[in-house]
Amino acid sequence: MSLIQVTNLTFAYDGSYDPIFDKACFQLDTDWRLGFTGRNGRGKTTFLRLLLGELDYAGHISADVEFDYFPFPVDQPSDQTLDVIDRLVPDYAYWELKRELTLLRMDEDVLYRPFETLSSGEQTKVLLAALFLKDNRFLLIDEPTNHLDAEGRQLVSDYLRSKKGFILVSHDRAFLDNCIDHILSIQKNKIDVQKGSFSTWWENKQREDQFELGENEKLQKEIKRLTDASRRTREWSHAVEKSKNGTTNSGSKLDKGYVGHKAAKMMKRSLMAERRRQSSADEKAKLLKNIESADSLSLSQLSYHRDRLVEAIDLSIRYDGRAVCSGVRFEIEQGDRAAITGRNGSGKSSLLRLVCGKPVPHEGTLRVGSQLRISYVSQDTSHLQGDLTSYARSWGIDESLFKAILRKLDFARAQFDKDISTYSGGQKKKVLIARSLCEPAHLHVWDEPLNFIDVISRMQIEELLLEHAPTLLFVEHDREFSRAVATKTIEL
Structure with a gap:
């Protein structure tokens, strides 16, 4: 077991005003089966490229393992599949490769067919099997399900559940739930690492979102109450201030000192209410930053003249x-x-x-x-x-x-x-x-x-x-x- 330590990671693409990562800090265990999730464009593939050293960044990433990325291009796809694997993994025992293929329910004869004649699903399985033959490697598996049918997804998910030491980018909920033990999530304003499946993480996120929405609603009511109170107090203060030059009902002169003191107290009370209102507004601004927009969508549907x-x-x-x-x-x-x-x-x-x-x-x-x-x-x-x-x-x-x-x-x-x-x-x-x-x-x-x-x-x-x-x-x-x-x- 070792750690991948990420400290103050900051990265933005050239010409972009918004950084994808801004002083991000977290750590990952190389024994984890880590699911990696987040909205499109949040930086999942970018983070994998940062781990591979393909992009310049500020901050620090330290690890005691080497990284391999999946999928990767095969330079000579017309070669036999076994030759492709031999170039990828120079030192392995043949029986180990047969064991991996058996786990993926693949016949040994695929090794003696040109790699390009394999289906996309077969290529996915062969390359995953080859990568897991390597020692002291941490696999960065980027959306392996896109070329797999339902049966293939179940097979690969079961296969990954028997392994450890990888980051898996996938948007298939059932696939993730079956094979991971931790979640790394890139949200709007934070990076979250949790133990458990995707469903466990999603339940926790929904509870967190509901809490923030409830706090937001309470603060909105408090802000309205304080705003109304501040407005009323200011109006009373101004009314009292205007009365300094007037007279009492009995015709005698008003005590301007008393009236001024009273107006000042009301104005001070108004300022205190305003400060409390601003404080509540500041607290409110801290909320809802990581709540994902899930607005309903509309659809243009025509009615046909027959059933x-x-x-x-x-x-x-x-x-x-x-x-x-x-x-x-x-x-x-x-x-x-x-x-x-x-x-x-x-x-x-x-x-x-x-x-x-x-x-x-x-x-x-x-x-x-x-x-x-x-x-x-x-x-x-x-x-x-x-x-x-x-x-x-x-x-x-x-x-x-x-x-x-x-x-x-x-x-x-x-x-x-x-x-x-x-x-x-x-x-x-x-x-x-x-x-x-x-x-x-x-x-x-x-x-x-x-x-x-x-x-x-x-x-x-x-x-x-x-x-x-x-x-x-x-x-x-x-x-x-x-x-x-x-x-x-x-x-x-």
């Missing part, structure tokens, strides 16, 4: 003469939120593209309602570029609503002026989802919409779908999200 929107009868999808799925039957009616499930390569994305009218080789019957308006969110974000204003205009959507949704999904206003191509993966997916929510549509078709999107935004989107009940056909491997949202399941 049934899509129908598939004995549908098969074929590639290179081989059926990737066959005998598929389902119906999509208004109000359905249908989740398509199945292993990687079972035709889930192809089926979504087919419903959207894209050319996909198939047999059988697929009926899509005439003049059905579909809003499609693809997995791919590489085409996104330009500013948000131009993007909104190109799609013919309301720019104000589009940007308001992004604000509610934790976009800083400063992001609005940047080129979309410079956004993080999660921010790009939020652009696609916000655009879809702005499009008037009968049916929303979303292909793995939550890849790279932070946990809190996932919860917001989940609540939106439950509240507005749009008709939705989607593929998503986040088990908690699918469990909460789907009203029916289409299994391939």
Whole structure:
């Protein structure tokens, strides 16, 4: 066991006025299975790069271990997988590698296939197995679930639970809960380290937020009371001061000294109330800084003239003469939120593209309602570029609503002026989802919409779908999200 000590860590990207880290201090144990969470753009990947020594920073990071980052590019993907591993880990026992592959339920023959022929999920598992062969290394595992189906996620999560000594960036709640024992959370104005699962951390955070909201409400009432009292006292003081030159009811002169003393006492009381009011306001300013915005979102949903929107009868999808799925039957009616499930390569994305009218080789019957308006969110974000204003205009959507949704999904206003191509993966997916929510549509078709999107935004989107009940056909491997949202399941 050793410690990773972070002291007065300060870092900002060139040209940015707001530092990502400002004199941050915390320590981590190298035996921990550490989950790493926080909103998109808060600095999770940046912190991993700081640990790797890729960025210059102020402050100090000390550790007695070396760091390895996952995922990393493979220089010669046409080589056999075993050769790729040999270059990555020069000194290991072959039986150790077989043991790791067995834990991941992978056949030994994958080692003798070209690395590039492995599926994305197989590549993920092989590289994780290789990295855990190294001694005295602390792994920085950055979103490994994005290319894993539900079964693969469970396997990798169980595998990581059997290990120790890593930081895991993931936005999948069930995945995190199964394999971590500590949480590192980057919040708006602090960095929090706690023992336990993600769910434990989230419960603690909600209690903390509720306490702050309660304190904020009490202070607001106290500030109003003190403000009203200060105003009344000032008015009385001024009224008494004005009476110094007047007379009593009996016609005798007023005692100006007495009246002045009385006015001064009232003014002093007013100033004391003002100071207490300012003190309460200062206390209030300390609150709510780490409460995450979770405002409700809106959605443009059209009503179709028929209940049934899509129908598939004995549908098969074929590639290179081989059926990737066959005998598929389902119906999509208004109000359905249908989740398509199945292993990687079972035709889930192809089926979504087919419903959207894209050319996909198939047999059988697929009926899509005439003049059905579909809003499609693809997995791919590489085409996104330009500013948000131009993007909104190109799609013919309301720019104000589009940007308001992004604000509610934790976009800083400063992001609005940047080129979309410079956004993080999660921010790009939020652009696609916000655009879809702005499009008037009968049916929303979303292909793995939550890849790279932070946990809190996932919860917001989940609540939106439950509240507005749009008709939705989607593929998503986040088990908690699918469990909460789907009203029916289409299994391939």
